[in-house]
Amino acid sequence: xxxxxxxACGATGARVCALLVLAWxxxxxxxxxxxxWNGHTKLRVLGESYPAGSIFREATGSTAADLEGDLRLxxxxxxxxxxxxxxxxxxxLAGDSLELAASLPGAVDILFRRLPNDSRRLFDLTSIxxxxxxxxxxxxxxxxxxxxxxxRLVLKxxxxxxxxxxxxxxxxxxxxxxxxxxxxDTEYKAGDDMAYAQLLLDSGNDVQAAHVWRRDPVSGxxxxxxxxxxxxxxxxxxxxxxxxxxxxSYAATTLAIGGSRNIGGSIWRADLVLTDAEExxxxxxxxxxxSWTWWQKNVSGAIEYYYNGFGxxxxxxxxxxxxxxxxxxxxxxxxxxxxxxRHYLAAGLTVEMSPLWLVTPNLFMNLADPSALLQVVxxxxxxxxxxxxxxxxxxxxxxxSEFGGIPTGIGESNLSRDAGLFAQLAWYF
Numbered sequence: 001x002x003x004x005x006x007x008a009c010g011a012t013g014a015r016v017c018a019l020l021v022l023a024w025x026x027x028x029x030x031x032x033x034x035x036x037w038n039g040h041t042k043l044r045v046l047g048e049s050y051p052a053g054s055i056f057r058e059a060t061g062s063t064a065a066d067l068e069g070d071l072r073l074x075x076x077x078x079x080x081x082x083x084x085x086x087x088x089x090x091x092x093l094a095g096d097s098l099e100l101a102a103s104l105p106g107a108v109d110i111l112f113r114r115l116p117n118d119s120r121r122l123f124d125l126t127s128i129x130x131x132x133x134x135x136x137x138x139x140x141x142x143x144x145x146x147x148x149x150x151x152r153l154v155l156k157x158x159x160x161x162x163x164x165x166x167x168x169x170x171x172x173x174x175x176x177x178x179x180x181x182x183x184x185d186t187e188y189k190a191g192d193d194m195a196y197a198q199l200l201l202d203s204g205n206d207v208q209a210a211h212v213w214r215r216d217p218v219s220g221x222x223x224x225x226x227x228x229x230x231x232x233x234x235x236x237x238x239x240x241x242x243x244x245x246x247x248x249s250y251a252a253t254t255l256a257i258g259g260s261r262n263i264g265g266s267i268w269r270a271d272l273v274l275t276d277a278e279e280x281x282x283x284x285x286x287x288x289x290x291s292w293t294w295w296q297k298n299v300s301g302a303i304e305y306y307y308n309g310f311g312x313x314x315x316x317x318x319x320x321x322x323x324x325x326x327x328x329x330x331x332x333x334x335x336x337x338x339x340x341x342r343h344y345l346a347a348g349l350t351v352e353m354s355p356l357w358l359v360t361p362n363l364f365m366n367l368a369d370p371s372a373l374l375q376v377v378x379x380x381x382x383x384x385x386x387x388x389x390x391x392x393x394x395x396x397x398x399x400x401s402e403f404g405g406i407p408t409g410i411g412e413s414n415l416s417r418d419a420g421l422f423a424q425l426a427w428y429f
Contacts, residue, residue, distance in 0.1 A: 035075045035076060035077045036075070036076050036077065037073065037074060037075045037076075038074050038428070038429065039071070039072045039073040039074050039428070039429055040070075040071075040072050040426055040427060040428045040429070041069070041070070041071050041072075041426070041427050041429075042068075042069070042070040042071075042072075042185075042424055042425070042426045042427075043067075043068070043069055043070075043424065043425050043426075044066075044067070044068040044069075044070070044422065044423065044424040045065070045066070045067060045068075045421070045422075045423045045424075046065065046066040046067075046068065046095070046097075046420070046421065046422055046423075047063065047064070047065045047066075047420065047421040048063065048064045048065075048417055048418075048420045048421075049062060049063050049417070049418040049419050049420070050062055050063070050064070050416065050417060050418060051405075051416055051417075051418050053399065053405075053412060053413060053414055053416065054405060054413065054414060054415070054416040054417065055104065055408050055410065055413040055414065055415060056100060056415070056416075056417065058413065059099075059100050059103045059104065060096050060099070060100050064095070064096035064097065064100060065095055065096060066093060066094070066095030066096060066097050067093070067094050067095055068091070068092065068093050069090075069091070069092040069093075070089065070090070070091050070092075071089065071090040071091075072087060072088070072089050072142075072188070073087065073088045073089075074086075074087045074143070075087070075088075081148050081149055081150055082146070082147070082148055083146070083147045083148075083149065084145070084146045084147070085143050085144075085145055085147070085160075086141060086143055086144045086145075087141065087142045087143035087144075087188075087191070088139065088140075088141055088142075089116070089139060089140050089141075089142050090137075090138075090139045091115075091116060091137070091138050091139070091140070092135070092136070092137045092138075093115070093135065093136050094134060094135035094136075095134065095135075096134070098133065098134055098135070098136065099133050099134050102133070115136065115138070116138065116140055116142075116190070118140070119215070119217045119220075120214045120215055120217050120226065120334075121159075121192060121193050121213075121214065121215065122193035122213035122214065122215065122222065123159070123193055125140055125141040125144065125159065126138060126139075126140035126141075127139060127140065141159060142159065142188065142190060142191045143158075143159055143160060143161075143191050144158050144159045144191075145157060145158030145159055145160045145191075146158055151200070152199060152200040152201075153197070153198070153199055153200070154196075154197065154198040155195075155196070155197050156195070156196040156197075157194075157195050157196075158193065158194075159191040159192065159193050159194075160191050160192070160194060160196065161177070161188070161189040161190065161191050161192070162176045162177075162192070162194065162196060162210055163189060164176075164232060164243075164245070165178075165258065165271050165285075166258045166259065166260055166269035166270060166271050166285070166287075167269070167271060167285040167287065167304065167306070168269070168287050168289065168302050168304055168346075168348075169181045169287075169302075169304050169306070169346035169348070169362075169364065170285050170304065170306035170308075170339065170344065170346065171271075171285070172256075172271060172273040172283035172284075172285055172306075172308075172337075173245065173256050173258055173271040173273050173285075175228060175230060175245075175247060175249050175254060175273075175336070176192055176194070176210070176212055176228055176230075177189060177190055177192055177335060178335070178336070180338045181338060181339075181346065181364060182338075182362075182364060182373060182375060182393070184375075184377060184389065184391045184422050184424075185389060185424060192212050192214075193212065193213050193214075194210055194211060194212040194213070195210065195211045196208070196209070196210045197209045197210075203235075203236075204236050205233070205234060205235040205236060206233075206234050207231070207232070207233055207234075208231070208232045208234065209230065209231050209232075210228070210229070210230050211227065211228070211229045211230075212227060212228040212229075213227055214226035214227050214228075224251075225250065225251040226250060226251075227248075227249075227250075228247060228248070228249040228250070229247060229248050229249075230245060230246070230247035230248075230249070230254075231245070231246050231247070232244065232245040233245075237259075237261075239261050239262045240259060240260050240261030240262060241259055241260050242257075242258070242259035243256075243257070243258050243259060244256070244257055245257075245258075249275075250330075250334070250336075252275050252276055252277050253275070253276040254273060254274070254275045254276075255273075255274045256271060256272060256273040256274070257271070257272050258270060258271035258272065263288075265290060265291075265292075266288055266289060266290040267288070267289050267290075268286070268287070268288050269286065269287050269288075269289075270284070270285065270286040270287075271283075271284070271285050271286075272284050277310075277327045278327060281309040281310055281327070282307065282309045283306075283307060283308055283309055283310070284305075284306070284307040285304060285305070285306045285307075286304065286305055287302055287303060287304035287305070288302065288303055288304075289301065289302040290302075294351075297351055297352055297353065298351075298352040299349060299350065299351050299352070300349070300350045301347070301348065301349045301350075302347065302348055303345070303346070303347040304345070304346045304347070305343075305344070305345055306339070306343075306344040306345075306346065307342060307343060307344075308337065308339045308341065308342050308343075308344070309342070310325075310327050310328045310331055310337060311328065311339060311340055311341045311342035312325060312328070312340055312341060312342065313342065315341065315368045315369065317340050317341070317400070317401075317402055317406040317407070318406060318407040318408070318409055319406070319407070319408055319409050319415075320409050322340060322406075328340065339366075340402055340406075341366045341367075341368050341369070341402055342368060343366070343367040343368055344364065344365060344366055344367060345363075345365045345367055346362070346363065346364050346365070347362070347363050348360060348361065348362040348363070349361055356380060356381040357378070357379070357380045357381075358378070358379045358380075359376070359377070359378050360376070360377040360378070360379075361374070361375070361376045361377075362374075362375040362376075362377065363375070364403075366397075366401065366402045366403065369397055369398075369401035369402055369403070369404070370397070370401070371395070371396060371397025371398070371401035371402050371403035371404045372395075372396045372397060372403055373393060373394070373395055373396070373403050374393070374394040374396060375391055375392070375393050375394075376391065376392045376394075377389070377390070377391040378390050378391070385427055385428045385429065386425070386426070386427050386428075387425075387426050387428075388423075388424070388425055388426075389422075389423075389424045389426065390421070390422060390423040390424065391421070391422040392419065392420070392421060393419065393420040393421075393422070394419055394420075395416070395417050395418070399414050399416065400414070404416060405417070
């Protein structure tokens with residue numbers, strides 16, 4: 001968990017919009033003109049343990065724990081071809097991670113996820129309510145968009161989410177706010193301020209376009225060099241799908257080709273992404289997924305290879321060396337990538353232990369170290385509106401490796417962790 005906190009700017013606008021969303025929700029059940037609404041509350045416990053030599057242990061001791069709360073209210077309304085949607089979030093965090101991050105060197109920030117903030121987004125719809133050394137309470141709008149849809153054309157303007165690409169774990173073609181591959185709860189992707197269009201062709205193929213406005217996080221000004229403009233063609237073939245993408249993202253030209261194909265009873269997918277940064281740099285992901293029955297249980301499995309051309313060539317991952325690779329450091333800071341090496345293998349199985357219980361072991365391996373993260377996820381439905389989600393994370397690798405703990409450059413300390421726990425109880429309404 002990151003310590004970088006969103007600035008308390010634009011608070012009035014965020015609060016006004018939040019009140020509008022709540023007013024919309026209050027109309028639910030008031031007739032045909034009412035907004036549809038739903039949502040959830042989630043309570044999470046996160047725990048970490050740290051080995052000897054870890055800089056985290058020096059700051060908090062051998063263990064650290066956080067308690068998170070998340071309330072989300074989704075509202076939507078459609079009238080003919082027009083629609084509007086909004087999503088309000090109230091988020092609370094209390095625990096050791098805030099104090100821990102505040103005590104660490106600034107360069108460590110490039111390896112941590114951050115609290116929700118709108119420092120790069122066009123509109124600041126996030127407002128901190130209370131903030132202290134070991135707790136924070138904030139609220140925000142994660143969706144606020146108006147849309148138009150006909151038989152062949154979809155238009156949408158406002159805060160919304162967009163997901164592209166064929167990666168199952170790593171997603172280089174998902175150029176707008178991708179998930180960290182090890183994220184446990186992927187129910188909602190954070191929204192961005194964008195214009196989106198989709199045109200359905202006579203052939204069944206379609207063309208999609210998107211423009212994402214962003215601000216320079218330092219100056220706060222809207223900056224064309226921070227924006228993303230993309231055009232994607234998606235087509236259907238006899239045994240699969242294919243797509244081509246051209247984009248300008250963070251002032252760099254991006255070209256991509258990807259697709260999927262049925263091979264027997266399995267599905268093969270791949271994406272090749274080329275980015276003209278200081279020089280043309282490639283990212284490539286390919287995977288194979290298959291489902292079967294094993295000991296009278298439904299099982300689905302996947303294996304994936306990912307090449308990250310922005311990663312460290314040498315396999316040396318000290319903070320100083322990462323900062324000396326500006327393209328990689330910038331992408332880590334922006335949340336475009338989460339991998340500091342070049343060659344990765346990921347694999348996962350989902351086993352249906354019962355109709356209500358799923359177990360998913362995942363392995364993320366840096367092939368150059370080698371080091372790995374073993375993750376065991378379990379999900380159990382406790383009722384129609386109640387579910388339990390948990391994960392155990394076990395880093396594997398020697399000191400100095402990516403998952404074993406990269407060197408900080410401060411004495412002999414490393415950014416190393418032992419076992420970590422994620423446990424979440426969610427109630428839907």
